[in-house]
Amino acid sequence: MKTFIALTLIAALGGTSAGLWFHFFPRSHELRLPGTVESQEVRLSSRVGGRVSKVYVDDGAVLEAGAKIIDLEMPELDAQRAQLVAQKNAAEANVAKLVEGPRKQEIAAAKAAVDASKARLDLMNAGFRPEETEQVAGDLAAARADLANARVDMDRERNLLNQKATSQQNFDAAVAKYGRLSGQVSALDAKHRMYSKGYRDQEKAEAEAELARLQANLDLLYAGTRDEDKDEARAQVAQLDGKLAELDVMRAERTVFAPEKCVVQTVSVRPGDIAAPNRPVALVLRADDLWVKAYISEIQMGLIKVGQKVEVTMDTFPNKRFSGEVIYIAPQSEFTPRNVQTVDERRHQVFGVKVRVADPQGVFKAGMAADVWLKK
Known part of the structure; x- marks a missing residue:
């Protein structure tokens, strides 16, 4: 039993040593570029803003695309x-x-109004009927006869009053009767002249204008809407x-969603806070947009190109290599301590390289140390 345990420990130590050797000591046909894992940050916000009603996630949560992050109240x-x-x-x-x-009822009502207006105009153009004029003439003649009798009575009462044969009251009544009948005669005389002449031209013109207005309204209804x-x-x-x-x-915009698979780095609001428009409420890292930022010397630039397949290792899993692809090579050198004056100093010029890493298990985290391996 002790022998078995010892052999197991030796095997484990051997495997660990082999892994460390494999990780820290490159193969002769490979070039090792040390680097750091980086991720694209996305600042999520609402274009409208409002009071935070609910926060669905905590810092560090891994979200799928479309997952809710916060809800805002926007009753207005x-x-x-x-x-x-x-x-x-x-x-x-x-x-x-x-x-x-227009409805049929509206057209019927407009047509009835036109017919009534036309009948009124025809009546005005025809004037009053002869019978009406004769009736007014008869009333005028009767009124004039009554007026003549009232005048005779008034004159008689005046003579009797002068002779002290009647009272002042009787005379006043006779005068009042004469005045009343005189007014009636004047009114009937004016009415008789009106009936004889018919309607005035102004009244006919007004009736014609009203008929034209009603006819135009009816025509509009018949024509329908423009x-x-x-x-x-x-x-x-x-x-x-x-x-x-x-x-x-x-x-x-009342709900802020995860635009894609991401890792929540910071949620900066809590329920009850007022989220201002276009101000970040959460900071997330794109889970599928991980890369390793490494540097390569100028003298080794010929070993790398955009689109090249490479391998990536990390300290957490020293025995495992992950697939990667070179997606960017900086157009300018970095970390140049002084002007390059000799051929040997050219190695101090380095260029930044970005290598996208396939990480379906989600083991890479932003800030981790990683190594990029190129074939020579």
């Missing part, structure tokens, strides 16, 4: 949308009304549709 946007929906419904009803045109009015009403509906679409885009 809901109220605006309700108003726009009501306006759109009214505009659509107006379009339906214009397309349908195409321009229909197009204008439809344009108003389209405008409201656009405003609703714009508002819905703003309302969608």
Whole structure:
């Protein structure tokens, strides 16, 4: 048993030593470039802003695309949308009304108004009937006869009053009767002249104008709604549709989602906070956008090119190599301590290299040390 344990420990130590040797001592046909794991940061925010109602994640959480991060309260946007929906419904009803045109009842009412106005104008042009004129003439003659009798009575009462044969009261009554009948005669005389001449030209012109107005209104109803009015009403509906679409885009900003698979680095708000528009509320790292930033000497630049397949190792898994691809080579050198004056000093010029790493297990973390291996 002790022998077995000893052999196991020796095997383990041998494997570890081999792994460390493999990791820290490159093969003769490979070039080792030390580097650091980096990730693209994304600052998530809402274009509208509002009061934070709920936070769904904590720092360090791994999120899939579309996962909720925070919710914001925006009641004013809901109220605006309700108003726009009501306006759109009214505009659509107006379009339906214009397309349908006037109702039969409206046309019938307008036609009846035209007929009544035309009948009135015909009556005015024809004047009063002879029977009406004769009746007024008869009333005038009777009134004049009554007036003559009233004058005789008034004169008699005046003579009797002078002779002290009647009272002042009787005389006053006779005078009042004469005055009343005189007024009636004047009124009937004016009425008789009016009936004899007929309606005035101004009254006929007014009736003709009213008939023309009502006929024009009826013609409009028969013609229906103009195409321009229909197009204008439809344009108003389209405008409201656009405003609703714009508002819905703003309302969608009430929830901040993960744009892709990512790791939450920091959530900077809590429920009750006011999130300002376009101000970051969370900082995340793109999980599928990991790369290793390494440096290669100028004299070794011929060994590397964009699109080249390489291998990457890390201290956590020294025995495992991960696939990578060179995606960027810096156009300018870095870390040049002074002007290069000799051939030997050229090795001190280095160029930054980015190597994208395939990491389906999610073992790479930003800031880790890693090595890039190139074939010579």
